[in-house]
Amino acid sequence: MSATASDIALAVSTVIFALRPDDQGGDESPAPGVWLPLVRRIREPHLGRWALPGGSVVVDESLEAAARRTLAETTQLEPTYLEQLYAFGDVDRSPDRRMVSIVYWALVRPDEAEKVSLGENVRWFAADDLPELAFDHNLIVDYALWRLRTKMEYSRIAHAFLGPMFTLAELRSVHEAVLQRPLDPANFRRQMESSGAIVPTDQVVTGGRHRPPRLYRYNSDIELVDVGPLTLRRSS
Amino acid sequence: MSATASDIALAVSTVIFALRPDDQGGDESPAPGVWLPLVRRIREPHLGRWALPGGSVVVDESLEAAARRTLAETTQLEPTYLEQLYAFGDVDRSPDRRMVSIVYWALVRPDEAEKVSLGENVRWFAADDLPELAFDHNLIVDYALWRLRTKMEYSRIAHAFLGPMFTLAELRSVHEAVLQRPLDPANFRRQMESSGAIVPTDQVVTGGRHRPPRLYRYNSDIELVDVGPLTLRRSS
DNA sequence: CCAAAAGTGTTGCCTCTACACCCATGC
DNA sequence: GCATGGGTGTAGAGGCAACACTTTTGG
Numbered sequence: 001m002s003a004t005a006s007d008i009a010l011a012v013s014t015v016i017f018a019l020r021p022d023d024q025g026g027d028e029s030p031a032p033g034v035w036l037p038l039v040r041r042i043r044e045p046h047l048g049r050w051a052l053p054g055g056s057v058v059v060d061e062s063l064e065a066a067a068r069r070t071l072a073e074t075t076q077l078e079p080t081y082l083e084q085l086y087a088f089g090d091v092d093r094s095p096d097r098r099m100v101s102i103v104y105w106a107l108v109r110p111d112e113a114e115k116v117s118l119g120e121n122v123r124w125f126a127a128d129d130l131p132e133l134a135f136d137h138n139l140i141v142d143y144a145l146w147r148l149r150t151k152m153e154y155s156r157i158a159h160a161f162l163g164p165m166f167t168l169a170e171l172r173s174v175h176e177a178v179l180q181r182p183l184d185p186a187n188f189r190r191q192m193e194s195s196g197a198i199v200p201t202d203q204v205v206t207g208g209r210h211r212p213p214r215l216y217r218y219n220s221d222i223e224l225v226d227v228g229p230l231t232l233r234r235s236s
Numbered sequence: 237m238s239a240t241a242s243d244i245a246l247a248v249s250t251v252i253f254a255l256r257p258d259d260q261g262g263d264e265s266p267a268p269g270v271w272l273p274l275v276r277r278i279r280e281p282h283l284g285r286w287a288l289p290g291g292s293v294v295v296d297e298s299l300e301a302a303a304r305r306t307l308a309e310t311t312q313l314e315p316t317y318l319e320q321l322y323a324f325g326d327v328d329r330s331p332d333r334r335m336v337s338i339v340y341w342a343l344v345r346p347d348e349a350e351k352v353s354l355g356e357n358v359r360w361f362a363a364d365d366l367p368e369l370a371f372d373h374n375l376i377v378d379y380a381l382w383r384l385r386t387k388m389e390y391s392r393i394a395h396a397f398l399g400p401m402f403t404l405a406e407l408r409s410v411h412e413a414v415l416q417r418p419l420d421p422a423n424f425r426r427q428m429e430s431s432g433a434i435v436p437t438d439q440v441v442t443g444g445r446h447r448p449p450r451l452y453r454y455n456s457d458i459e460l461v462d463v464g465p466l467t468l469r470r471s472s
Numbered sequence: 473c474c475a476a477a478a479g480t481g482t483t484g485c486c487t488c489t490a491c492a493c494c495c496a497t498g499c
Numbered sequence: 500g501c502a503t504g505g506g507t508g509t510a511g512a513g514g515c516a517a518c519a520c521t522t523t524t525g526g
Contacts, residue, residue, distance in 0.1 A: 007295045008246050010336060059243045059334050063325035086466070087323040087338045089299035098295050100246060102323045102336075142465040169504080187489065189506070210504040211496035229378040230322070405477080423516065425479070446477040447523035 008098045012066045013054030013137075015085065015105045015144035016077055018113035019161050019177050022126065032177045034127040034148070036141065037116055039074050045095045046134035050125070052141070054101065067104040075116050079106035081160035085144055093136045105144040107160035152178045156197040159218045167205060167213040168192065192216075244334045248302045249290030249373075251321065251341040251380035252313055254349035255397050255413050258362065268413045270363040270384070272377065273352055275310050281331045282370035286361070288377070290337065303340040311352050315342035317396035321380055329372045341380040343396035388414045392433045395454045403441060403449040404428065 015036060022033040038050040055070035057063065064082065071077050082104055089100040116122060125131070127145055130138060151157055158174040159166070172188045192198050199219045204212040251272060258269040274286040291306035293299065300318065307313050318340055325336040352358060361367070363381055366374060387393055394410040395402070408424045428434050435455045440448040 008293060010244050010246060057244060057325070057336070060327055062327055063323060063336065084323060087299060087320060089293070089338065091296055091298055100293070100299065100338075102325065139465065146465050167505090184489070184491085185504085186491085186506075186508090191488090206497085208504075209498050209502080211506080213505055229375065229382050404479090420516070420518085421477085422479075422481090422518085427515085442524085444477075445525050446475080447479080447525095449478060 008100055009094075010057050011054055011099060011101045012057055012063060012070060013052040013101050013103045013140070014067050014071050014079075014082075015052060015103065015141055016071065016075070016079060016108055017106070017127065017144075017148060018108045018110060018124075019174060020110065020113065020124065032173060034145070034178060035113075035124045036127055037075050037077070037113075037122060037124050038130075038133070040121040040123075041134050042121065049134040050123070050131060050137075051134035052103070052137050054103075057102075063102050064104070067102075067106075071106070075122060077106075077108055077112060077116060079108050079160075080112070081107040081157055085140075085147060088136060088140060090136070103140055103144070105147060107148075107157065109161060109163060111163070149178055156195070156218075165201060165203070165215045165217055167215060168198075169213060171198070171216070244336055245330075246293050247290055247335060247337045248293055248299060248306060249288040249337050249339045249376070250303050250307050250315075250318075251288060251339065251377055252307065252311070252315060252344055253342070253363065253380075253384060254344045254346060254360075255410060256346065256349065256360065268409060270381070270414060271349075271360045272363055273311050273313070273349075273358060273360050274366075274369070276357040276359075277370050278357065285370040286359070286367060286373075287370035288339070288373050290339075293338075299338050300340070303338075303342075307342070311358060313342075313344055313348060313352060315344050315396075316348070317343040317393055321376070321383060324372060324376060326372070339376055339380075341383060343384075343393065345397060345399060347399070385414055392431070392454075401437060401439070401451045401453055403451060404434075405449060407434070407452070 018035050018037075019032040020035045022031060037053065039053050041047055041049050041051050053071055053074040055066070055073065057066040058069075061069065063084070067082060068078070071079065083106075085103045085105045087100060087102050091098065093099060093101075113124075116124070118124075127141065130141060132138065133141070152175060158171055158178070161174045162170060168189055169185070171192065172183055172185060175188070176183055197219055198216040201215045201217055203215045205215060206212045254271050254273075255268045256271045258267060273289065275289050277283055277285050277287050289307055289310040291302070291309065293302040294305075297305065299320070303318060304314070307315065319342075321339045321341045323336060323338050327334065329335065329337075349360075352360070354360075363377065366377060368374065369377070388411060394407055394414070397410045398406060404425055405421070407428065408419055408421060411424070412419055433455055434452040437451045437453055439451045441451060442448045
């Protein structure tokens with residue numbers, strides 16, 4: 001009950017999602033799946049196990065800044081989307097000392113994902129085929145996946161996996177990869193168009209073996225209204 | 237970057253909602269509104285201002301347990317519903333030292349709400365007519381209100397404001413108070429019945445000036461599937 | 473009987489889904 | 500021409516809002 005500092009360690013961790021082909025050396029165009037990078041622990045507890053990237057919060061940075069910093073330090077990633085997930089603080093979640101983790105979840109584009117410096121201690125894993133992770137990180141990833149899938153259905157976060165311009169087929173394949181089921185191209189098109197979330201450009205993609213698809217851009221005016229009043233915090 | 241303890245104070249706070257008549261001494265049956273109890277700060281910073289109930293986390297209790305304990309200590313309330321809201325950790329949210337607050341939000345029944353020991357330092361406030369609160373607590377309440385209203389539309393949390401048995405009119409008045417708009421009794425009945433969330437009992441309420449309404453009970457089998465995989469944590 | 477709230481029926485609108493069909497390009 | 504994915508049209512099912520209507524009580 002000290003008024004100046006606590007005996008509880010405060011950390012941030014981040015679940016970063018990217019879309020990658022499920023079979024990297026196999027077929028020419030396999031359906032993409034959800035992957036995430038993990039880092040190997042180089043100290044006890046859980047030495048050698050894979051864990052979410054993260055670290056301690058420095059006293060003069062916000063929680064979100066801490067998430068971005070530790071993410072860059074461990075994986076060199078700069079996410080296009082970053083949102084708080086949950087604060088995990090059960091008493092026994094770390095074997096050696098009491099630890100409270102503020103967990104964020106993030107999305108990165110495939111080209112950004114390539115910048116991850118792979119090595120002995122950083123690797124990509126398919127989100128639905130993880131080993132036993134350190135601490136309660138399996139539970140955390142499950143929750144983050146649930147949030148990703150839930151939010152993909154009612155919100156417009158799919159563009160965070162893509163570049164500034166994209167075809168409707170690309171956007172649809174993002175949804176299909178996350179939701180793990182095929183979507184009707186015709187209905188998907190109408191839903192996206194009527195939502196006002198995307199804006200057609202006057203450019204098309206040539207070079208395919210078929211009719212050239214139109215390129216779209218995200219409509220930044222119609223911003224997602226699904227974070228509630230917390231978006232106001234950015235302006236203050 | 238110490239590995240044992242941080243210079244960051246860790247606290248929990250809770251936004252507790254209850255339904256109360258908006259005009260307490262006025263008309264015979266005014267439409268109820270959303271109220272919350274606040275405590276007056278008895279030390280700096282923000283001495284004298286109203287603030288959310290809360291306190292420090294003890295090293296051997298979970299975050300949720302800390303929320304329940306501090307809530308009981310300051311207001312004697314034991315909520316029927318308690319869920320984590322958000323972790324607030326901006327650098328400048330407390331003027332004297334760095335503080336990270338894990339905020340919960342809770343619902344209590346009106347009869348429970350009466351147990352609050354009112355006095356100089358604890359008072360109920362209408363949620364849409366608050367004074368300037370300590371720290372960033374106005375923002376926090378706004379966010380909690382948004383979550384309450386959003387969740388009321390897709391989830392079944394309204395019963396947390398009621399006792400074990402209730403009429404459809406009572407359940408509807410809870411929705412109307414939270415959503416601040418009238419609902420069609422006929423359509424509301426069908427939505428609730430078809431959702432399977434409520435079970436009719438064989439009891440009715442007599443004594444009114446009209447046809448006696450049937451009493452309903454909540455169906456605990458169909459539990460809310462809207463918290464995701466985190467509900468599994470309770471069993472572990 | 474009358475007032476008032478409980479409870480039921482019905483209609484029309486809107487959205488989503490499934491699927492048929494046309495369009496534009498490379499080969 | 501033909502294969503392929505881009506893009507449009509459309510009929511049926513289901514959900515929801517609005518509102519008319521019947522039922523059951525107290526006075």
